[in-house]
Amino acid sequence: MTPPNTGRRSEASRRAVLTAALDLLQEVEYAKISIEGLASRAGVGKQTIYRWWPSKGAVIFDAFLMLSEGAEGGPVQLPDTGDLAADLTEVLRATVTELNEPRYEQPMRALATEIAHDPELAAIYAERLDGPLREAKRQRLRRAQRAGQLAEDLDLDVAVDLIWGPLFQRWLHRSGPLTTEYADRLVATALDGLRPRR
Amino acid sequence: MTPPNTGRRSEASRRAVLTAALDLLQEVEYAKISIEGLASRAGVGKQTIYRWWPSKGAVIFDAFLMLSEGAEGGPVQLPDTGDLAADLTEVLRATVTELNEPRYEQPMRALATEIAHDPELAAIYAERLDGPLREAKRQRLRRAQRAGQLAEDLDLDVAVDLIWGPLFQRWLHRSGPLTTEYADRLVATALDGLRPRR
Amino acid sequence: MTPPNTGRRSEASRRAVLTAALDLLQEVEYAKISIEGLASRAGVGKQTIYRWWPSKGAVIFDAFLMLSEGAEGGPVQLPDTGDLAADLTEVLRATVTELNEPRYEQPMRALATEIAHDPELAAIYAERLDGPLREAKRQRLRRAQRAGQLAEDLDLDVAVDLIWGPLFQRWLHRSGPLTTEYADRLVATALDGLRPRR
Amino acid sequence: MTPPNTGRRSEASRRAVLTAALDLLQEVEYAKISIEGLASRAGVGKQTIYRWWPSKGAVIFDAFLMLSEGAEGGPVQLPDTGDLAADLTEVLRATVTELNEPRYEQPMRALATEIAHDPELAAIYAERLDGPLREAKRQRLRRAQRAGQLAEDLDLDVAVDLIWGPLFQRWLHRSGPLTTEYADRLVATALDGLRPRR
DNA sequence: TTGTAATCGAGACGGTACGTCTCGTCTTTTC
């Protein structure tokens, strides 16, 4: 993200910009955020933003990165009580709650949009933000698979998509209410499949 | 979308604007389309656009509407050969092909973004564009359910999400390559579920 | 100065800009006047200025033009009591007083500078502002010449330069104090010449 | 001009800046010269300029000073053949030629402007650049006066203004073509005065 | 001979203003 950086970048300014970005995202729609406003909110010259970030999206993205890297203590881990269905249901319910939180909604939609339109950003997102999380999901499933709780020939990537894809899709497109019941049903249906089990 | 229309609206101008919108979407990124440019491309006064549409998104949306309503002859219908897995695979493969077509990509991402940020538009989308399609999907599954090919207590809405959600999610977030193999595996996994079948 | 003007220019905005220009010139140095500040002072969009004037200098110039054309009732005329020396002395003394007035100084230096650097502006200045005044000077001298008070073969243009040139030069370059005594001596010396008169 | 200079200033940098200033004046309009560009052209840090000169005008001025002090070998002297009219005509013709030279025009207009707007610079100009020249002019006239060729009570300062003032005025304001004929007529008219000589 | 202190090139910083672009509104003219 950040250019070569010959060694003299002001860390204070960097943090001020990223913090201001997160603050603004809480207040106004992503599209209405201007570099001008961002700079003035951060108490920073516009040039300082243009010097270090190629686009508004990149700033917002870096802000998310800072947030996530600050929050996370070590590698992410999904709960593992041995009961896969229960664990997944818990995680999805938490996700539902989070997605319904107003203060996260705007920033996350902004991020989703930015990723949808900028392949380069999408790649960084996949590596830095989604990557570790996805790996954690895959590992939880792998443990279940080894315990014989999942099909032996299961493609774990497809499995992850099958569980979380519908959730994000419904949230992003508002194709229906995002409730904990939906999360429950989603987990159950994904685990058992659409076909009847004798 | 279109206001009451008391009777004096110029159909020629309306079509010119919508056609120009579709043309521009092929050429440039959605975000770079301006009302100004749209009006001049359509050979129309700016006021004519502001008079009849509340936002840029609404224009683009109306353009999609015109496109889809023009294309469609009667109600949409999913293939039904009796072999559900084969039929779903065929449809998903077709969707994969379409999503990978460059000339559809920009407009569809634009639409997705617009829906993600504008709940009102999302509602109209759900009703006018996605609605009929979703109904067709549900009906195909219902027939399979009645034929005993799907679980009796299956929530068809969740089922639709389970099949198409991962696909759109992967496309929009570019979280992985969108291939026909992926479509195949998705259908199979959704039908059988993650758990092992004895 | 003003472009073709297809017929829809706002007279109110035009006057607001020119008035603001004159106001600002009283307050701050010409070089510190910005288009941005001018527009905001005039309560006008920047584009309105850029649309109708090619440069800051052109605006200031137009402002002077408005001023002079507003002030002047009919053609300018120099006093003619029959006593050329007395008349010229009176006029030059008045000029000295005016040039020493703080509220005229800044604008006039600004105008002089602008003319010095922009030949196009200089031409308009020569025609619209300086022209009528210079003609009045020439005419006063011509009457004196006809009355036998000036040399028959005198080049009136050179004569005008000889009387007013030193004054403006001394003012602009601050090469010495600009007093009424200087004006008196200048007139006398110009009329009699440097050579001794027997 | 130059600050106290405690003894450690780099002569190389000083010359580089002044030379760059003169070079740039040949290429672009004075107003378009920036400290930033000047520093980079001179291969010098901006701070080195800000450390040693108070303003852009001061740099340009110092550059002129360097130029003039380099050129001049000893005190300036006007020609003295005994024929005052001929001598003055020769000098004024030379001045006309010089003022018409494109490579001198920009820098000299820049200098004139700077002097017009900055009284402090005007004082230094009067002392360092114009002073010696003006003294030379006065001395030539004084010799003529002693020889009885000029009026006994003539104010030599006014006389100098009368001869050179119109010329610079006409050049700076472009109020008419600057030709050798004009120079000739100017000298003749100044010497004889406007009034008829019996 | 070695500090040590000021100067140097470089360039980031918070800012102001540039000249351009588009917004959404308003006004004029044409059909």
Add this chain to the structure above:
DNA sequence: GAAAAGACGAGACGTACCGTCTCGATTACAA
């Protein structure tokens, strides 16, 4: 009375410089 044309006030865009600042790296005195 809707339409095309386009001027208007507003304000963001990305760039250029402003004048200040900090950073090693020379560099030339004083110890």
